Amino acid sequence: MYDILVNKKNKLNKNYKPNDLVKVSKKFSTKECYLRKKVNKAFTRLCKNALKSNLDLKAISCFRSYEYQKNLYINYIKEMGFTKASFCSAKPGCSEHQTGLAIDINYDNDSFDSTKESKWLINNAYKYGFILRYPKGKEYITGYKYEPWHYRYVGKRIARIMYKKKITLEEYLNKV
Numbered sequence: 001m002y003d004i005l006v007n008k009k010n011k012l013n014k015n016y017k018p019n020d021l022v023k024v025s026k027k028f029s030t031k032e033c034y035l036r037k038k039v040n041k042a043f044t045r046l047c048k049n050a051l052k053s054n055l056d057l058k059a060i061s062c063f064r065s066y067e068y069q070k071n072l073y074i075n076y077i078k079e080m081g082f083t084k085a086s087f088c089s090a091k092p093g094c095s096e097h098q099t100g101l102a103i104d105i106n107y108d109n110d111s112f113d114s115t116k117e118s119k120w121l122i123n124n125a126y127k128y129g130f131i132l133r134y135p136k137g138k139e140y141i142t143g144y145k146y147e148p149w150h151y152r153y154v155g156k157r158i159a160r161i162m163y164k165k166k167i168t169l170e171e172y173l174n175k176v
């Protein structure tokens with residue numbers, strides 16, 4: 001149930017909203033943020049362990065409703081035009097953030113890539129059940145540019161397999 005595929009070809013219903021959303025601790029978020037219960041637990045553990053190595057991780061965006069994503073997408077199109085917008089923002093119903101399983105961490109721009117936090121996440125997030133959802137070099141499969149800040153909960157078992165095999169969720173589910 002944590003391996004749900006949401007992308008440009010697999011949409012969520014307009015009314016889909018997880019019924020177990022909980023608020024992320026203020027310590028590990030920059031603003032009010034909600035995740036599914038199990039995901040929040042895993043994220044809290046991840047943040048606490050990262051903190052032991054002096055790594056500061058904070059959620060900046062978690063659950064986003066269909067309506068919220070709709071407005072976001074419209075604004076992106078106004079700002080950068082349709083083609084560019086569709087490569088870096090999801091249409092309403094196509095965003096993983098609507099699942100309550102996705103987290104944007106620290107900054108949502110490419111400068112996050114060179115931080116020690118990002119380097120740690122790349123090699124440790126899977127231990128907590130998270131995967132880097134839009135890796136570099138897999139744009140042709142995911143349909144999105146590299147997003148070093150966007151992590152997705154899939155559960156520990158699947159995350160480990162994906163990490164070891166260096167595959168995306170689309171590849172894991174054989175839905176490329």
Ligand SMILES: [Zn+2]
Nearest residue numbers: 102103104150
């Ligand atoms: Zn995101």
